[in-house]
Amino acid sequence: MKFFRISMMVGMVLLLLASNALAHFGMVIPERDQVTQEDKSLGLTLSFSHPFEGHGMDLVKPEKFDVYFEGKATSLLETLKPATVMDHKAWTAEYAVKRPGMYTFVMEPKAYPEPAEDNYIIHYTKTVVDAFEGGEEWNQPLGIKTEIVPLTRPFGNYAGNVFQGVVLVDGEPAPYVRVEVEYYNQDGSREAPTGRMITQEVLADGNGVFTFACPWKGWWGFAALTDADYKIEGKDVELGAVLWVEMQ
Ligand SMILES: [Cu+2]
Structure with missing residues (x-):
């Protein structure tokens, strides 16, 4: 009986370790992907999580947290407030949208x-919010170290839509990069039939373009993973270009 209990505990620890090795995602989740006249204040939550499993x-407080509007970046770092997400340290921000257009938030x-x-992991994480239906130039790169530039409009999508993006590293398309995809299983209502199905995977093509159809309503995270061309304390650095998109 005692042996059974110990082996069960060992099994659970192994399971925990295994699931910890699954996909990490930088997360920047706004309350919604569109701002209307009725509600111009936008809450955002920043975390580092396994979004499907919760x-x-x-x-820790990010290096940078910026909003890009009409090509200009403004730091929101000082507006971040400590919060708890999935029982871990996270951050929230409140942003007052004033003008029509497109707001890209980047952590x-x-x-x-x-x-x-x-190794070390750095996920450059972004999400795009449309204000008063004024977002137009949504396929422009921001010029950060690595990013997913949308080829599908990154807001106002239906569940079931195909999402396409191009992965850039140092401003250049990154061919055949692995893109991990996870659903933000916020209320825990989704269950993966097998461990393999928690994280979905696609490869970008030779031009750095990837394609994925999002089956459910909610937020979908795309993480395009590459190895940095530098090390930190002798260890490899995984770079992620992460983009969060809402399907409604
Ligand atoms: Cu983890």
């Missing part, structure tokens, strides 16, 4: 040391 990791986190993979 496992969190601590997110650059501090490098996250991942003991399970013996």
Whole structure:
């Protein structure tokens, strides 16, 4: 009986370790992907999580948190307030939208040391919000280290739509890059029939373009993963270009 209990515990720890090794996602989730005249204040939540399973990791205060509007970046770092997401350290912000157009929120986190993979992880994470139906130039790169530039409009989408984007690293398309996709299973209502189905995977093509059809309503995260051309304390650095898109 005692042996059974111990082996069950060992099994659970292994399971936990295994699931911790699954996909991490930088997360920048706004309350919604469109701002209307009725509600111009936009709450945003920043975290570092396993969005499907609802496992969190601590997110220390990011290196940068910017909003891009009409090509100009403004820092929102000082507006961040500590919060808790999935039982871990996270951040929230409140942003008052004033003018019509498109607002892109970008988090650059501090490098996250991942003991399970013996590396560091930096996910450049962005999301795009349309204000008063004024968002037009949604396919322009911001010029950050790595990013997904949408080829599908990144707001106002139906569940079931195909989403396409091009992965850029240092401003150049990144061919055959692996893109991990996860659903933000916020209320825990979705269950993956097998462990393999928690994270979906697609490859970009030779031009860095990837395609994925999002089956459910809610937020979908795309993480295009590459190895940095530098190391931190002798360890590899995984760079992620992460984009969050809502399907309604
Ligand atoms: Cu993790």
